[in-house]
Amino acid sequence: MSGLSETERSGCAKILKLMSEDHLLSLCDTVTNKMIVVESHTEAMETILSFTNTAQELLKRKKVFRELIFKYLVKEGVVMPPNSEKHQLMRRTLELWSSGKTDETRPRPTTEVKAEVAFDPLVLGQQFCHWFFQLLNSHNPSLGQPPQDWGPQHFWPDVKLHLLSRAGSEQMEDFLGAELVSLRLLALTREEHLVLSPNLQPQGLRTLASPHGLVLVAVAGTIHRDKTCLGIFEQIFGLIRSPLENNSWKIKFVNLKIKGQDALGGTDMVAPTLSYNSTELQLLCN
Structure with missing residues (x-):
């Protein structure tokens, strides 16, 4: 038996x-x-x-x-x-x-998460990151997974993306609108074949809820291509419920910082930690 x-x-x-x-x-x-x-x-x-x-x-x-x-x-x-x-x-x-936290027992995150009378921002952040990175990474052809339902429907129409990359030289990109933001993020995995692996331990994940309904989710992680670790990332999401869509959460803004290995100067790449402090995150809520 x-x-x-x-x-x-x-x-x-x-x-x-x-x-x-x-x-x-x-x-x-x-x-x-x-x-x-x-x-x-x-x-x-x-x-x-x-x-x-x-x-x-x-x-x-x-x-x-x-x-x-x-x-x-x-x-x-x-x-x-x-x-x-x-x-x-x-x-x-x-x-x-x-x-016991398998796919059958774990609550479904993100755009599927509905508003409740009381909620824990940290739990929301963990669920959101599980959903977001699994969804985005599914479009990397090298993983051989069926692509999941990525698209502008997960973002607010006026969503903003600020992308700062330090890999050799420094590059800064800004995008406005659900279509452009979703396509630029999708290109990271589908065209550039990157895999973003978030560190969901306490030192890699922080959340903050404003009294106006905005929830910040800040997460650090490593970036990979095939079997090579290319560097680390820090990403901040601003989430707001959509009352017209059953109070599901949608992405209002994304700030993404990418650092290549040459820009790290010996930083631990196994479990990167957030460099943002609570004061900096609080400013984003205002």
């Missing part, structure tokens, strides 16, 4: 669904020592799960490639650096399953 919990079983099944049929059948032979003959994809999955004692045991199998675990985590809203080793992805997956 399988020793998997319901959460582990569901997660393992999702990873198995990402496998090719040949690899799945081969894994089934390995797990059962060729003692059981299966006749379908579904039967192979059920047999593998039934003969698996622990989640770690399944994740360690050679046929469960690191790419499969990486894709699974992205689908669950967990953004990891693309150059992560398999053991790092395994550890993060097991942490996710032990916490």
Whole structure:
């Protein structure tokens, strides 16, 4: 009998669904020592799960490639650096399953989050960042994911984007309007093939709510292309509810600072921290 919990079983099944049929059948032979003959994809999955004692045991199998675990985590809203080793992805997956905060149980963030009588800005910020970066990164062709529903509908019509890039030389860009802002941000992943990995730990995420309904979400993270870490970013979002769209949250402005490795001067790139303090964020609320 399988020793998997319901959460582990569901997660393992999702990873198995990402496998090719040949690899799945081969894994089934390995797990059962060729003692059981299966006749379908579904039967192979059920047999593998039934003969698996622990989640770690399944994740360690050679046929469960690191790419499969990486894709699974992205689908669950967990953004990891693309150059992560398999053991790092395994550890993060097991942490996710032990916490119970999988895609099936986690509240849906962002434009889907409705206004409540009372809400925690930090929780909103965490949910928003999970949603935003998963959505944006899904358009990076190198990740091989189905592109998700990106577009101007997630922004206010008069949204502003301020983009400051320090990579070799300093470049500053400003964009106004939902269409232009959404296209410029989309180009980061779709054309430039970047992956933005936010640091959602306390030192990398800060939120602030104004009495006028504006919520600031400030987040730091690393930027990757393929297996190379290119630098870090700091991004501030201004979010306001839309009363005409069921009080869903929409993006009012975006400030994005990008620093390449040559501009960092030894800064820690594993878990970058925010340089903005509360006073600076408060000024943006005024």
